[in-house]
Every structure is written in C-alpha cells, then in structure tokens.
Amino acid sequence: MTATAPEAHPAGPGPHPAGRRERKKQRTREALVDAAFRLFAEKGFDGTTVEEIADAVDVSSRTFFRYFASKEDVALTFQEEQHAAMLSALTDRPADEPVLTAVRRAVVGIAVACERGDLGFDPDRFECMMTLTADSDNLMAGSLEHAQKKQAILTRAIAARMGTDPATDLRPHVVASSVIAAFHAAADALTTDGLGFERLSDAVDAAFELLEAGLNYPSEGARPE
Incomplete structure (x- = not known):
C-alpha cells in the first residue's frame, strides 16, 4: 500500500x-x-x-x-464487528457454493477467528462478551434487537448470492431468519451443560448441520451423529 x-x-x-x-x-x-x-x-x-x-x-x-x-451500544460494538466480518466472509465464498453452506462456513469461520484472535479480533473481549450476554438480560435483549436490525442487511446479501429479489422471493428471508436463530441457539447451547459444547464455533457448526439436514422431525437424517 x-x-x-x-x-x-x-x-x-x-x-x-x-x-x-x-x-x-x-x-x-x-x-x-x-x-x-x-x-x-x-x-x-x-x-x-x-x-x-x-x-x-x-x-x-x-x-x-x-x-x-447507551452502555449496551458500547458492548454491542463487538457484535457489530462480527456482523461486518461475516458479511465480508460470505461475499468471499465461492459463487457456486449452496447458500446455506456458504453462510455456515462464513459464520463458523468468524466464530473461530474470534476464539483464536484472528482477523483483528480480541479473544478476551470475545469471551467477555459471551459471558456478559449470558449473564445480563438487558444486554441479551440488546443483542437480539441488534440482530433483528441487521436481518434486512443479511437478507439482501443472501438474496444477492441466490440471484433473486427479496422483494418478491421469500426464500432469502427464511434463510436469514434461520441463520440468526441458529446463532442464538448455539450461544444458548454453551450454557446448557447437557449439550456438551465448550466453544461457540462448534455449537454454531452443529446448529447449521441440523438446518442442512432438515427440521421436519422425525427423520433419520435430521440429527448429526
């Protein structure tokens, strides 16, 4: 440069x-x-x-x-950085990759980067943010509100990858909603001892595996081994 x-x-x-x-x-x-x-x-x-x-x-x-x-706004700067990095990672995924696979790899990749301290992320701050969100109802509410506000941006990014118009196609909206739900489910899984997850990246990957397998339970292929 x-x-x-x-x-x-x-x-x-x-x-x-x-x-x-x-x-x-x-x-x-x-x-x-x-x-x-x-x-x-x-x-x-x-x-x-x-x-x-x-x-x-x-x-x-x-x-x-x-x-x-507000102080919630300060704490959520980390989530803002995660979201921006995830969108960039999604843009960089191969164009012929199925949309949910592309999002899965982008989201898991950013989670791993946060845990390892790659891409400029501070792993201590990441761990602090995870703890804060789990312990504070106010911050959890702010996190959910932040994700809701970013959903439209994610929907447009997914629609662009699919080559469709979100104004006339429901599919990118469903994918974006599912992605946000999967991420929050993975974060919740870290505080559920019986599920056995210690890292967010592993929980996120497992959540996306369930989405890819399908949610029309019961089904032999709908649960990861």
Whole structure:
C-alpha cells in the first residue's frame, strides 16, 4: 500500500484540521470501548455505569453520549464487528457454493477467528462478551434487537448470492431468519451443560448441520451423529 501525502490546509502545510479531529474522535471512541470492556470484565455489565466508563477515559458523560447511545451500544460494538466480518466472509465464498453452506462456513469461520484472535479480533473481549450476554438480560435483549436490525442487511446479501429479489422471493428471508436463530441457539447451547459444547464455533457448526439436514422431525437424517 502506498502512503499518500496529507491534504494541505490553506493556512499552511500539514494535515487538514478536519482529519486531526476525526482521528481524535476515533481515538476517544476506541478508548471508551476499551475502558468499558475492562470495567465489564471487572464488575459485570449491569454493575458498570456510564459515568464509570467516562471517568476511566477522563471525559464527561455528555461526551460519552456523543459516541454511544447507551452502555449496551458500547458492548454491542463487538457484535457489530462480527456482523461486518461475516458479511465480508460470505461475499468471499465461492459463487457456486449452496447458500446455506456458504453462510455456515462464513459464520463458523468468524466464530473461530474470534476464539483464536484472528482477523483483528480480541479473544478476551470475545469471551467477555459471551459471558456478559449470558449473564445480563438487558444486554441479551440488546443483542437480539441488534440482530433483528441487521436481518434486512443479511437478507439482501443472501438474496444477492441466490440471484433473486427479496422483494418478491421469500426464500432469502427464511434463510436469514434461520441463520440468526441458529446463532442464538448455539450461544444458548454453551450454557446448557447437557449439550456438551465448550466453544461457540462448534455449537454454531452443529446448529447449521441440523438446518442442512432438515427440521421436519422425525427423520433419520435430521440429527448429526
């Protein structure tokens, strides 16, 4: 990648003030997220306040709300990053791959990346987010709401892969809904001892295997061995 020279300001050489402001805003935003997850890990999601997050970065609560609508919004930045990475991974899947297989491999791949710390993901933050979501009804509700809002984006991505129009074809809507349900079922499975899952990636893979096998139970082929 070739670096480009900074845009000159009419008053003289050097970076444009707008560029400096944007970089400062981005640093503040990242600092708030870092501080929030440190506090979440120490005190839990419900035990952490917006004021404590702001104080940790030495800014006011008013400044916090310039960046985030709530502490749920901060926590869900990780889910936002997961969603963006999954869409990118889905786009990169071979065009001739069946749609559910392509989504399965994209979703499982991102789950593995989160667990291993690949693709820029922080595995400690991932583990913290999983614990927070399981322990906090408020954050779980926020997570479900976030997934619901992203469903339309996922539906369009799936429709594009299928070469169809979601305005006239129900199938991409059904696939997108099934994908979101499978992911949440997998997350729930981690807290169910009898199911025996220790990693999200394994639970997600098993959930997609059930979808691919079919849900019209009873059926000999509808349950993974």
